Structures are given as C-alpha cells and as structure tokens.
Amino acid sequence: MNWTRDQILAALHLYTQLPFGQLHQRNPRIQALADKMGRTPSSVAMKLTNLASLDPQILANGRKGLPGASQLDRQVWAELQDQWDRTALAAAAAFEVLSGPIEEVIEPLIDASEDAAFQVGKTRSATVQVRVNQSIFRRAVLASYASTCCISGLAQESLLIASHIVPWSEDPHNRLNPHNGLCLSALHDRAFDQGLITVTPEYRVLVSPSLKKKSADAFLAESLLRFDEQPIAMPERFKPGADFLAWHGQRFGFC
Numbered sequence: 249m250n251w252t253r254d255q256i257l258a259a260l261h262l263y264t265q266l267p268f269g270q271l272h273q274r275n276p277r278i279q280a281l282a283d284k285m286g287r288t289p290s291s292v293a294m295k296l297t298n299l300a301s302l303d304p305q306i307l308a309n310g311r312k313g314l315p316g317a318s319q320l321d322r323q324v325w326a327e328l329q330d331q332w333d334r335t336a337l338a339a340a341a342a343f344e345v346l347s348g349p350i351e352e353v354i355e356p357l358i359d360a361s362e363d364a365a366f367q368v369g370k371t372r373s374a375t376v377q378v379r380v381n382q383s384i385f386r387r388a389v390l391a392s393y394a395s396t397c398c399i400s401g402l403a404q405e406s407l408l409i410a411s412h413i414v415p416w417s418e419d420p421h422n423r424l425n426p427h428n429g430l431c432l433s434a435l436h437d438r439a440f441d442q443g444l445i446t447v448t449p450e451y452r453v454l455v456s457p458s459l460k461k462k463s464a465d466a467f468l469a470e471s472l473l474r475f476d477e478q479p480i481a482m483p484e485r486f487k488p489g490a491d492f493l494a495w496h497g498q499r500f501g502f503c
Contacts, residue, residue, distance in 0.1 A: 393431035443500030
C-alpha cells in the first residue's frame with residue numbers, strides 16, 4: 249500500500265521529534281502511529297529511516313538511514329528545508345489527525361504580546377497554539393542534542409531550554425526550525441538571551457567582555473567564563489544555522 253502525503257507528513261513529524269537512535273519498530277510512539285495508520289511498526293520505522301537517508305547531517309555523521317526514499321518523500325523533505333515552519337505545522341496537523349492532540353510544552357510560555365498575530369484578543373486558542381508550537385520546537389531541539397546542554401553538558405531535562413537563536417518575535421518563518429535552536433541549561437539560556445554569551449558560526453562560545461571583568465566571582469567563573477572560546481557539543485541532527493548564529497553575534501556586538 250502506497251504512502252499518502254498526509255501519512256508521510258505524520259511520519260516526518262515523528263522523525264523530527266525522536267532521537268535518531270529511537271527510530272525503530274519497538275518504540276511505543278512508532279507503534280502507536282503504525283496502529284492508527286493500519287501499518288506495521290516495521291513499516292513506519294522504515295519510512296522514518298528513509299527520511300533519515302535524506303538528512304545531510306545524518307549522512308555527514310557516517311550514517312546512511314535506509315535507502316529507498318520515494319519521490320514523494322523527497323518532495324516533502326525539500327518542502328521542509330524550503331519553508332520549515334509551514335511544513336512542520338502541516339506535519340504536526342497530519343500527525344494530530346491520526347494520533348490526537350500534541351502535548352503542550354513544559355517551558356514558560358513565550359510572551360504572546362511579542363507576536364503581532366496574537367496582540368488582538370489574545371484568545372485562549374491562540375495561547376494554546378503557541379504552547380503546542382513551542383512543544384514541537386522543544387522536542388525537536390532536545391532530540392537533536394540528546395537532551396544535553398551543548399555548553400555545560402547538563403543532562404537534566406527539566407533544567408533544559410530549547411533556546412531560539414533568532415527570537416520568536418524576530419523571525420516568524422523559523423519559529424519551529426530546530427536549526428534556529430540550541431539546547432541550553434536555564435542559566436546559559438538566560439545568558440544567551442541577554443547577549444552575555446553567544447555562539448559563533450564556527451560553533452564556539454564567546455563570553456561578553458562585561459562578564460570577563462567579573463572574573464573574581466567564583467560561581468561566574470565556573471558556570472560561564474570557563475566556556476569562553478570553547479566549542480559547543482554538536483547535535484546529532486539539525487545543527488544550528490550559521491546565519492542564525494551570525495545574527496545573534498551581530499545583535500549583541502560580538503562581531
């Protein structure tokens with residue numbers, strides 16, 4: 249039975265939300281989606297690994313996925329790269345039709361007043377949609393970084409933030425794009441958001457000169473200053489976009 253476009257979109261949603269190592273038929277989320285589709289878990293897992301074969305970062309890491317991606321697979325993947333948010337939302341919608349509502353995010357809600365689309369009325373449905381979108385972004389980012397802060401190595405998921413490089417309010421086309429994200433501890437997220445640290449397009453941390461003046465602060469030295477000029481831990485998939493990182497560095501005067 250051929251895969252429909254909506255089924256491929258639903259599979260694509262799951263692909264972005266699961267770590268690469270979990271793309272197998274024993275995964276409960278894959279089993280649940282397979283049941284809703286009337287397919288076998290091995291069939292759905294195979295489709296996810298077909299999609300992995302189109303992911304350039306997976307290929308660059310020496311993995312191959314599973315060859316045999318269809319022309320429709322390739323078309324949907326190309327649409328994701330061209331218009332990430334629109335395609336990711338379509339994929340989430342297709343997944344929801346089969347599997348029910350996507351759980352809301354556990355992170356603090358982005359201030360909807362920053363977004364002109366939500367300024368009028370600020371309805372409950374708009375607030376719920378923001379939370380759902382944050383959840384999609386968070387899961388994609390954390391899955392890519394194995395739920396580990398790319399600066400400090402902290403692996404306590406409840407203390408991790410899927411941090412936008414270019415803020416939610418600044419780029420409405422890349423709000424769900426994990427290439428526009430970093431997995432950071434709550435502390436490093438706050439420092440990044442305030443421009444006290446940045447990550448260069450070469451994937452190295454830079455600390456603001458204003459913080460370096462406070463080198464006598466032992467906690468600051470241990471938690472932030474020691475990472476100056478150090479490389480981040482790269483994600484397995486969806487590495488941060490160099491253009492996004494350059495934007496952040498320029499915004500806060502690092503270059």
